[in-house]
Amino acid sequence: MVRIQSATSADTNTHSSAQTGMAVETWNSPLTGNMPIHFGDGALDTLPALLQELSPDKVFLVSDPHVFDLYGAFLIHLLSSRFAPEVVLIPEGENEKKLSNLEELCEELFNRGATKSSVIVNFGGGVVLNVGGMAASLIYRGIRFVHVPTTLMAQSDVIVSNKQGVNFANGKNRLGLFSKPVAAFADPRFYNTELPRQLRASLVEYCKNAILLGGKHFETAMAYFEAGNALAPAKLRQLLRYSLEQKFEIAKLDPTERGFGLVLEYGHTVGHAVEFLSQGRVLHGEAVYHGMRVAGRLANILGIFPDAEYKKQTSLLNKIPDIQSIPADISVGQILQAVQRDNKKRDKGLAFILMQAIGQPNRRGESVLTPVPEEALQQVLLEYRDALL
Ligand SMILES: NC(=O)c1ccc[n+]([C@@H]2O[C@H](COP(=O)([O-])OP(=O)(O)OC[C@H]3O[C@@H](n4cnc5c(N)ncnc54)[C@H](O)[C@@H]3O)[C@@H](O)[C@H]2O)c1
Numbered sequence: 020m021v022r023i024q025s026a027t028s029a030d031t032n033t034h035s036s037a038q039t040g041m042a043v044e045t046w047n048s049p050l051t052g053n054m055p056i057h058f059g060d061g062a063l064d065t066l067p068a069l070l071q072e073l074s075p076d077k078v079f080l081v082s083d084p085h086v087f088d089l090y091g092a093f094l095i096h097l098l099s100s101r102f103a104p105e106v107v108l109i110p111e112g113e114n115e116k117k118l119s120n121l122e123e124l125c126e127e128l129f130n131r132g133a134t135k136s137s138v139i140v141n142f143g144g145g146v147v148l149n150v151g152g153m154a155a156s157l158i159y160r161g162i163r164f165v166h167v168p169t170t171l172m173a174q175s176d177v178i179v180s181n182k183q184g185v186n187f188a189n190g191k192n193r194l195g196l197f198s199k200p201v202a203a204f205a206d207p208r209f210y211n212t213e214l215p216r217q218l219r220a221s222l223v224e225y226c227k228n229a230i231l232l233g234g235k236h237f238e239t240a241m242a243y244f245e246a247g248n249a250l251a252p253a254k255l256r257q258l259l260r261y262s263l264e265q266k267f268e269i270a271k272l273d274p275t276e277r278g279f280g281l282v283l284e285y286g287h288t289v290g291h292a293v294e295f296l297s298q299g300r301v302l303h304g305e306a307v308y309h310g311m312r313v314a315g316r317l318a319n320i321l322g323i324f325p326d327a328e329y330k331k332q333t334s335l336l337n338k339i340p341d342i343q344s345i346p347a348d349i350s351v352g353q354i355l356q357a358v359q360r361d362n363k364k365r366d367k368g369l370a371f372i373l374m375q376a377i378g379q380p381n382r383r384g385e386s387v388l389t390p391v392p393e394e395a396l397q398q399v400l401l402e403y404r405d406a407l408l
Pocket of ligand 1: 111181212
């Protein structure tokens, strides 16, 4: 159920503005149609000026109750000299990333007077960004929106893509579209309140991209963990920068993310299945971690990913501490079924992104998808399941 909150009812606690440590920078990503990403401590301070430039008739702030309780007052205070945003809250969490909430959100935005001149500010984790971004893209065939991610995952991953969407018919992101925000603001001030588990899950996407790119990116990732406390605030700021660098490098190769850029989905085939089946118990990043381990082993037994390279992947993934296992009540059969439904399934069978070596995704001609026999996947899943229990 979508919840409405008056902009003036939030308490007046404000969170400190810019912290020292990371200067604000702006990068324009080719992956996002040159959409500017402002990142660094205090990056958000320029949001009011951007909104002013856009000159909207109304500003809508879409968030979830948890993020709004933590930071709603701060954001409203930041905007209050020029705007009185209408606040619309959607329920929090992966289970709520669904069509009914998207519909209610759109309805509420219309009820509260959204027009073609309005601007939506999506303020929260990946779920808020995906649902709010999709609502903005559907209303009047698309009104302007800005992403303000509050999780490391959303800052380092979600905003460096144009994908908006919701889960549907037993599958992750089955309804969605490509649509570009006007800008995104990645401000590390929000990391302080993120749960360590959530932060650890974000490290997975970073490691995934280091495996895909190899070379200096892989070495930097190994060094990142070897230098100790991966969740130290200063290090997380470094991680945001490294993650954006990785994404930009991939963007240079495939700005539309329809060819080589598909490699970003490494680990997502089994990952999405596990995430979906866990009904919110396994986080996106944790699920991708398991997905990469399965994809790595799969490529290894298929003779594509030699032992030495496979071990390098394992050694990096082993450095991420305390990743939640796959819940015992999720069977290999259920995962297989869910994988069958995955977006990347082709007429002729299953297709996975697999690695040949660190930094070298397997290619078949122009395609980065490799057909995989179902029996091989089943064997690896059973083996992986046994190793976990
Ligand atoms: N390309 C893309 O669009 C893309 C890429 C990666 C992930 N995703 C999607 O993003 C979602 C995962 O995003 P997420 O990891 O941000 O999860 P999330 O949006 O579910 O947020 C996780 C939890 O953290 C809370 N939260 C948010 N910011 C907080 C803060 N600063 N302090 C404390 N708590 C905070 C939220 O209320 C929520 O309870 C998945 O649905 C995934 O499919 C999309």
